[in-house]
Amino acid sequence: MADRAYRAAAPDDLRSEALGALTLLFDRRSMQTHLVTQPMPEILAAMAGDRCNAALVAERLAAGFDLGGGGDDPKPLIAERLAELAAMGLVTEA
Template sequence: MADRRYRAAEAAALRVEPLGELTAIFDRRSMQTHLVVAPMPEILAALASSPCNAATLAARLADRFDLDGEGDATAILAARLAELAAMGLVEPA
């Protein structure tokens, strides 16, 4: 599923508050609060500009997280995208 494209929820739907190492994300649509760690908030921010798949996301995040943009990074980001989708914070594009 690494080639599946995802889009982030609309910015107005989420309230994102950094709490030290954690980030609280309140989803106004579901009224749920999610506590996440990096790179989840960074993934949401990277998806804000336009939908993408895990490989494109790895390229967007490569400089910030010293990723190679291929292989393991893409597989790991595909798994994180699936987790964010399960939480309802991203959806297939």
């Protein structure tokens, strides 16, 4: 399966409020509020409005977080999270 590319909503379109381990994301475009947990907010931040696929997001996240380095490839898990964000309307296929 090809590594799909996505683009996150513009930062001005989302309002983010941390609530402990959870984050509320209010999407001003759809007027919907989403309750998410890690790594969703971190993925959105790593995308920074650019066109990104799972490999690029993994590379950006690895710069600031320990992604496990135990030999497990994080790209399939990130690809799953990107698909979930797309289902919520927080990212779109680019």
